[in-house]
Structures are given as C-alpha cells and as structure tokens.
Amino acid sequence: MATVELKNIGKVYEGGVRAVDNANITVNDREFVVFVGPSGCGKTTTLRMVAGLEDITEGELYIDGNLVNDVPPKDRDIAMVFQNYALYPHMTVYDNMAFGLKIRKYPKAEIQSRVKEAAGVLEIEELLDRKPKALSGGQRQRVALGRAIVRKPKVFLFDEPLSNLDAKLRVQMRAEISALHTRLQSTMIYVTHDQVEAMTMADKIVVMKSGVIQQIGTPLELYNNPANRFVAGFIGSPPMNFITVKLREEAGKLIADEGDSQIELLPRQAAAVKNLAGKDVVLGIRPEDLIYDDKGGRGIRTRVEVIEPLGASTHVYVSTKKHQLISVVPPTIQFKVGDEAVFHPILDRARFFDVETEQTIPV
Amino acid sequence: MVFKKSYGFAYLTPVLVLTGILYLMIVWNLVASLTVWNGILPTWKWAGFANYLNLFSLERFWDNLRHNVIWLVVFIVPTTFLGFVLADFFSAMKRTEVVFRQIFLYPMALSYIVTGTLWAWMYDPSSGLVNSLLAAFHVDVARLGWIADPNIAIYCMIVAGFWQYVGFAVVVYLGAIRGLPTEMFEAARLDGASRVRVMFGITFPNVGHGTLITTTMLAIFTVKTFDLVYIMTGGGPGDHTEVLPFLMYQVAYSQRDFGMGTAISTVILLFAAIMVIPYSNWAIKKWVRE
Numbered sequence: 001m002a003t004v005e006l007k008n009i010g011k012v013y014e015g016g017v018r019a020v021d022n023a024n025i026t027v028n029d030r031e032f033v034v035f036v037g038p039s040g041c042g043k044t045t046t047l048r049m050v051a052g053l054e055d056i057t058e059g060e061l062y063i064d065g066n067l068v069n070d071v072p073p074k075d076r077d078i079a080m081v082f083q084n085y086a087l088y089p090h091m092t093v094y095d096n097m098a099f100g101l102k103i104r105k106y107p108k109a110e111i112q113s114r115v116k117e118a119a120g121v122l123e124i125e126e127l128l129d130r131k132p133k134a135l136s137g138g139q140r141q142r143v144a145l146g147r148a149i150v151r152k153p154k155v156f157l158f159d160e161p162l163s164n165l166d167a168k169l170r171v172q173m174r175a176e177i178s179a180l181h182t183r184l185q186s187t188m189i190y191v192t193h194d195q196v197e198a199m200t201m202a203d204k205i206v207v208m209k210s211g212v213i214q215q216i217g218t219p220l221e222l223y224n225n226p227a228n229r230f231v232a233g234f235i236g237s238p239p240m241n242f243i244t245v246k247l248r249e250e251a252g253k254l255i256a257d258e259g260d261s262q263i264e265l266l267p268r269q270a271a272a273v274k275n276l277a278g279k280d281v282v283l284g285i286r287p288e289d290l291i292y293d294d295k296g297g298r299g300i301r302t303r304v305e306v307i308e309p310l311g312a313s314t315h316v317y318v319s320t321k322k323h324q325l326i327s328v329v330p331p332t333i334q335f336k337v338g339d340e341a342v343f344h345p346i347l348d349r350a351r352f353f354d355v356e357t358e359q360t361i362p363v
Numbered sequence: 364m365v366f367k368k369s370y371g372f373a374y375l376t377p378v379l380v381l382t383g384i385l386y387l388m389i390v391w392n393l394v395a396s397l398t399v400w401n402g403i404l405p406t407w408k409w410a411g412f413a414n415y416l417n418l419f420s421l422e423r424f425w426d427n428l429r430h431n432v433i434w435l436v437v438f439i440v441p442t443t444f445l446g447f448v449l450a451d452f453f454s455a456m457k458r459t460e461v462v463f464r465q466i467f468l469y470p471m472a473l474s475y476i477v478t479g480t481l482w483a484w485m486y487d488p489s490s491g492l493v494n495s496l497l498a499a500f501h502v503d504v505a506r507l508g509w510i511a512d513p514n515i516a517i518y519c520m521i522v523a524g525f526w527q528y529v530g531f532a533v534v535v536y537l538g539a540i541r542g543l544p545t546e547m548f549e550a551a552r553l554d555g556a557s558r559v560r561v562m563f564g565i566t567f568p569n570v571g572h573g574t575l576i577t578t579t580m581l582a583i584f585t586v587k588t589f590d591l592v593y594i595m596t597g598g599g600p601g602d603h604t605e606v607l608p609f610l611m612y613q614v615a616y617s618q619r620d621f622g623m624g625t626a627i628s629t630v631i632l633l634f635a636a637i638m639v640i641p642y643s644n645w646a647i648k649k650w651v652r653e
Contacts, residue, residue, distance in 0.1 A: 053549050074555035086546035091566040100554035147550075 002064055002154035002187040003029050004050060010058030011045050011211075019045040021211045023059070027155075027189060027204075032181050034190045036198040037208035037234070044159055046208070051080050051157050065155060079148035080157040081165060085140040087132040087147075093119075094128040096147045111150075118149040121183070138169045145180070158190040162197065174200060195235050199223070207231050229358040232284050232351060238315055241290060241325045242318060243283045243300075244355065247276050256283055259322050261300040266347050270329045272363040281361065283350035287315070290327040290343045299344040301326070304335045318343070369451050389632065395625040402621035414626035424603055424627075428634075429611045434585045434606065435638070438521045438528075443577050445525075447570070451562050453533065454540045464537065467530035475527070479594025482523035484610045486510045486595075505541055510596050513603040520595055520604055528584065539573030540566060575646040579639060586635040597617020 004027040011020040011135055020042040027033045035043035048054035050061065063066050068076050079100075083201035087096050089228035094115055101111045119125045122142045131139055141161060148156055158177070162170045178201050181188055192198055198205045199219045207214040207222065207230075216310045217228040219235075226232035232240045245256035245263070254270035254277065256263040263283075265273070273281060293299050302325060309331060327343055335341065352361040396414055400407035418424050449467065453460045470478065485492040486509035494507055510516045543566070551561045567574075589608040592598055598605035598613070607627060615624025 051549075051553065053552065058602075073549075073553045078553065080550070080553050082546040082550065084544060084546055086544065086550040088551075088565060088569075090545060099551075099556075103555045103557075103560065151554075 003062070004155055004187065004189065005065075006050070006059065007060040007062070008059035009049060009056060009061060011042070011049060011054065012057045012156075013280065019211050020049070023077065023213055024041065025206055025213070025216065027187055030185050030187055032178075032188045032190065032201060032203045034192060034198040034202035034204070035206045035208060036192055036195055037210045037214075038193060041208040042208075042211035043191045043193075043206075043208050045211075047157055047159055047189060050155070050189060051078060052076050053080075053322055054297060058142055069311075074264075077154040078157055079151045079155075080151040080159065081141075081144045081148050081161045082252070083160040085132070085144040085164075086137040087140060087143055089132050093124065093135070093143050093146075096132070098151050100147065100151050105353075114150045114152075118146040121149065121180070122146050137165050138173065140167065141173060145177070149184070154187065156186055156188040158183075158188065160191055160192055161190075162192075163196075170197075170338040177201065196237060199235065205235075207234060209234075214313070225360075226284075226351065227360055229282060229284065229353040229360075232353070232360070236286060238287045238326045240327065240351075241285045241287060241323070242282055242353070243323050243325070245283050246280050247273060247278065249274075251276050256281075258300060258320060260320050261344065263300070263347065269350075269352070269363045271345070273361060282355055282358075283345075284353055285345045286349065287326040287328045289346040289349045290325060291346060292316075292327060292329050292333055293342045293344050294333075294363060296342050297344065302341050302343060304337055304339040304341055307335050316341075392625045392628055392632075395621060396623075396629050398622045400616065400621045401619045402624075403544055403619070407451045407622070408421070410622060414622045414642075415630075418623060418626050418630070423602055423605070423610065427605050427607045430604065430606045431586060431588075431634070433517055434521060434524075434588055435582065436444055437518065437580055438524055438585055439581045442525050442528050442532055442581055443574065445576060446529050447536045447567065447574075449529070450536030451566055452539055454537055460537075464530075464533065465531045469530065470527045471530045473527065475590030476594055478523055478527045479591045482520075482526070482591075483510065483595045510604070512601060513600045516596060516600060517604045520591055523595065524584075524588070528581060531580070535577050535580075536570060536573045538568035543569055571646070571649065575643070576648070579643055582638050582642070583635065586631060586638060607634070 004051045006023050006025040009020060009023040011016070012018050023046055037043050045054055051054050052071065056069050063076055067109060070235055088099065091099065097115045097118060098111045098270060101114060116125070119128055122145055124139065124142050124146060127135060127139060127143070132143065135143065144161070162173050165173060174197055190201060203220055204216065205219055205222055206216050209230050215222060217233045222231055222333065225236065229242065243258055245258050248255050254265045256265055300320060302320050304316060304318050306317035308315040309329065313328050314331050314333065316329055318325050318327065318341060352363055353359065354361055397409065397411060398407040398641045399410045399608055424576050426620060453463050456463070488494060488511055491509070493509060497507065510519045547565065558565065587608050588606050590610065592604055592609045596604045598609050608631060610632065611624050611627040614620050614627060
C-alpha cells in the first residue's frame with residue numbers, strides 16, 4: 001500500500017515568488033498519476049516537494065497516511081528518476097544501482113540478486129560493468145530506472161525522464177515505463193510537459209498552469225470534458241480550435257456568428273447559453289470534429305494555409321478572416337494551399353467557454 | 364587555405380618566441396653547469412660533470428633535497444584536502460560563500476615577502492602572536508621556539524605556505540564542484556548517503572580535474588620554494604629549513620660559484636619534471652579522460 005496525499009500544498013520561494021498554490025491531489029495505491037503543464041507551471045516543484053528535495057511552505061503531505069513534511073528524502077521510501085539521469089559518473093552501472101542498497105546496509109547477496117533482477121527486467125545485464133559515459137542516452141535512462149527499481153520503494157517519482165531522448169526512443173521508453181508500472185504494481189508520479197505522454201501513460205492526469213491545478217481526471221475525462229479553455233487547449237494534439245462567436249437569437253433559434261459564417265446551435269446548447277444571447281462566447285471544436293464539406297454548403301468558410309500529410313491522416317491549417325483553425329482530414333482528401341474550403345463542426349461535441357473567465361460553460 | 368593556416372600560426376609567434384627563450388635559457392643553464400665560472404668574468408673553464416659530482420657528495424645537498432620532499436608531502440596533501448573540504452562546505456552556502464571565499468583567497472594576493480614577514484613575527488618566541496596567545500591560555504611557552512626550533516622549524520614554515528595556498532585550492536575546487544550537476548547530489552540524498560559519504564564518495568571522485576590542477580600547482584610551488592625560507596629563517600637554524608632553490612641562490616650569488624649554482628638549478632628542474640610530468644600524465648588519464 002502506498003498512497004500520496006497533498007493537502008493545500010503551496011510553495012513560495014524567497015522573494016515571494018509563488019510556484020505552487022493550494023495543490024490538493026490524492027494519488028491512490030498503485031496509481032500512475034501524471035503532472036502535466038507548460039514550463040514554469042509548478043509541476044516539477046510539486047514533485048520535488050513530494051521527494052523532499054524542496055521544502056513545503058504551506059499545507060501537508062502524507063505518504064501512506066503519515067505526515068512527511070519534515071521527513072528527509074531518504075526516509076520517505078521513494079525513488080526518483082531524473083531528466084538528465086543523475087547517474088554517478090565514476091561508478092559502474094552495477095555500483096550505480098547498488099549504491100542506495102549499500103548505504104542502507106543490505107547484505108551483499110541481496111544487493112547482487114536485486115541488481116541482477118532489475119537488470120534483467122530492463123535488459124541491461126551486459127552493461128553492468130560499464131560506466132555511464134560508455135552508454136547511450138536510452139541505456140542511461142534504463143540504468144536510472146534500475147537504480148529506482150532495486151530499492152523497491154513505496155513511490156516512484158519521474159521528473160521528465162524521457163525529455164532528453166530522441167522521438168523514437170521516447171515512444172519506446174514510454175511503453176516500457178507503462179509496462180513496468182503494470183509489472184511492479186507500484187504507485188508512480190510522473191512529470192512531463194508532453195501531453196501525449198500524459199494521455200498515453202496516466203491513470204490520472206493533473207493539469208497545472210502558473211502553479212495552480214486546473215483539472216484532475218482520467219485522460220478521456222480531460223479530453224472530453226475539459227474544465228476550462230486552458231485544459232481544452234493543452235490536452236489533445238493537434239490542439240482544440242477556439243472560435244470566438246457572438247450569440248444572437250434569430251427566429252427562435254440561437255445562432256453563433258463567427259463573422260463570415262453562422263452556425264446554428266443545437267436545441268440543448270441553445271437552452272444552456274440562451275442567457276448569453278447578444279454576448280461573445282468561445283466555441284471549442286476538436287480538429288477531428290471539424291469536418292470538410294466537399295459540397296460547399298453553409299459551414300465555416302476558410303482558406304487553406306498549410307497542409308501536413310502524415311500518411312494516416314492530414315492536418316490542414318486553414319484561416320477565416322478572424323481565426324486560424326486546424327482540421328484533421330482523411331488522406332484521401334487532397335488540398336492545395338490557397339484552396340477555398342468549407343468545414344462543418346460536429347456541434348454535438350463542441351464545448352463552450354466564457355470569454356472572461358475561460359471556464360467551460362456546461363451545455 | 365595555406366594562407367589561412369600561416370595566418371593563424373602567426374598569432375602564436377609571441378608564445379613561440381617566449382617559449383624559445385625559455386628553452387634557450389635551460390640549454391644555457393645546462394651548459395653553464397658543466398663549467399667553472401664565477402658569473403662575472405667572461406671566461407670560464409670546462410669542468411665536465413665535476414659540479415654534479417661535487418654536489419652529490421655534499422651532505423647539505425641531500426638534506427636540502429630531503430626538505431623539499433618534506434614540503435611536498437606535508438604541504439600538498441593537507442592543503443589539497445582542506446581546500447576540498449572547505450570548498451565543499453562553501454558550495455552548500457548561498458550568500459555567505461562569497462565572504463568565506465574572499466577570506467580564504469586573500470592571503471594568496473599577498474607577496475611571499477609579506478607572508479614570510481607576518482608569520483616570522485607570529486612565530487617570534489618572545490613577542491610573537493602565537494606564544495602570546497598560548498601564554499594567555501597559561502601554556503608554558505618558555506621552550507616553544509617555533510621557527511627557532513630545528514625540529515619543527517620546517518613544519519612551522521609549511522603552515523605559513525598552507526595559510527597562503529589553501530585559498531587557491533578552495534577556489535579551484537569550488538569551481539569544479541559548481542560544475543557538477545545538482546541532480547547527482549539529489550539522487551545521492553534520495554539514496555540516503557550521508558554528508559560525509561557524498562563528500563568523499565560522490566563529490567571527490569568527480570572533481571579529479573580540480574585535484575589535478577591543485578596538486579600540480581602546489582607541487583610546482585613546493586619545488587621552487589625560496590621566498591618564505593629566505594624571509595623567515597634564511598635556511599636556519601643550521602640548515603634545517605634549507606631547500607634546493609635556497610641552496611642554489613647561496614652557491615651562485617653568495618659564493619659566486621655559478622657553475623655549481625646552475626648544476627643545482629638543473630637538478631631542481633629534473634626534480635620538478637620527475638615529480639610533475641608522470642603525475643600529471645597519470646592524473647589526466649585517471650581523472651580527466653576517464
């Protein structure tokens with residue numbers, strides 16, 4: 001059993017800079033939780049507070065129900081994998097992995113068997129006598145993982161562990177860390193700025209911005225029901241399209257007026273935002289929900305700006321007079337830059353956001 | 364391309380000229396050591412290896428060499444060790460580090476003459492600071508002669524050298540420690556390593572380049588120690604603090620035997636080369652390339 005609970009956690013640096021504000025997160029036993037957000041959002045600071053590498057200025061941190069605010073890192077029974085691996089350059093791979101166990105005075109035979117076992121899991125047995133300098137980035141990260149595994153800690157912490165790897169290796173290691181989680185059945189907290197990593201690996205995602213938690217939920221909850229415009233834009237690739245429209249009533253119907261194009265809202269949506277008639281709202285439409293209409297029709301009229309064929313699909317960047325939009329279309333549809341194209345939003349899946357507060361308007 | 368290469372080479376000219384002069388002087392020194400010459404008259408007499416043979420037969424020479432070795436061992440190891448330990452402590456400080464660094468580096472800015480005078484006064488048996496302080500703590504100082512005591516004079520002098528050079532070691536190590544990734548230390552903290560274990564098990568093995576610079580520079584300083592000896596004791600009591608550079612000075616300038624003096628300086632050069640070159644090669648291989 002290993003749970004991690006953050007209660008009203010805050011971090012204020014000398015000089016009054018606030019890095020984390022009132023974070024409340026519960027990481028359940030065996031859960032894989034990902035903290036995600038742009039640079040400077042406080043995700044790494046939060047993780048470092050869990051590790052004990054950063055003092056907690058406000059709130060309480062519990063590991064397995066025990067208050068650990070003032071417990072030194074070594075006594076928290078956690079292991080951390082760093083972005084730049086943080087291996088000891090003068091030690092062999094074996095010694096790097098065994099170091100923590102030696103300090104904890106484990107018997108030699110046990111150290112040996114644990115290191116061998118971890119090396120087997122990570123397929124680095126043949127590297128045990130090498131020094132970190134003689135390893136590739138991917139191999140070093142495996143050793144860093146191994147160093148964490150041998151300790152059999154209550155909680156694993158990962159601080160952007162794949163950021164220094166090339167794209168292909170990152171995808172491979174992503175899958176391996178997920179597999180490791182399944183195999184070890186441990187509680188893991190993982191920090192990344194890459195929303196794809198968050199979506200593919202997490203049981204639960206914590207989205208942060210400017211030190212404040214924006215939303216906590218499963219990947220699909222965040223994708224389908226973002227709490228605000230930031231989460232909607234951050235989760236999902238390519239990102240959600242945001243169209244500022246003016247709502248007006250016309251013959252008993254509610255019309256979203258983009259300027260060039262008018263979109264008639266569904267009765268359910270009209271009922272929910274009727275009180276906003278005459279005002280601006282932001283309409284959020286996922287790129288895959290912006291459907292190309294080869295017959296023209298009364299959709300959003302655009303001009304094709306950039307075409308990115310990816311093979312399985314094509315990303316088309318288009319513009320109206322006021323907005324830049326992205327649509328994901330099947331590869332069979334061929335565009336040329338400068339083409340006029342009409343797109344229909346799947347309105348049923350559209351989200352509405354308040355212009356001022358940027359919060360989601362429930363529809 | 365040829366033009367560019369020669370153009371670039373031209374930039375090296377001042378260094379090449381200076382290095383050339385240096386090696387010319389070494390050769391000249393070597394030649395002079397094979398002659399009998401008083402350093403003033405334009406005439407000299409070829410003497411072969413007589414100067415060297417005479418030198419090696421002198422008990423004073425071997426005493427001096429032994430003193431140089433004492434300097435090497437007793438001075439370098441503690442200075443390097445304490446320099447590293449202090450740098451490690453300072454590196455963990457934030458603002459106060461600058462103050463401490465300057466305090467420890469300040470003696471290096473002094474000339475050896477000042478250091479020598481200062482410490483000679485501190486060691487003075489009757490009016491020196493050391494004995495005055497000890498007397499204040501009711502220690503019987505009547506027999507504590509410090510640099511007047513043949514048994515401990517050289518060690519007292521080494522303390523002065525240590526005082527002057529430990530700041531150098533601190534600064535070199537501080538730079539080396541600052542260059543290490545902080546995550547490595549954080550990983551060690553999570554692994555549960557104690558402060559001392561981190562210092563000697565993680566930090567020290569990773570600042571080999573700092574150790575190389577410090578020990579090499581200190582070795583070079585040690586081999587050519589002259590100023591402190593000249594100012595503090597003049598080689599005394601007896602010849603108990605005499606070192607080879609001091610002997611060279613005495614022989615060449617006081618006794619006007621330039622042939623013998625240059626022979627001693629050649630021996631110093633060889634001594635330095637034997638000490639420094641193999642050590643540097645070994646240390647570069649172990650600590651820098653590895």
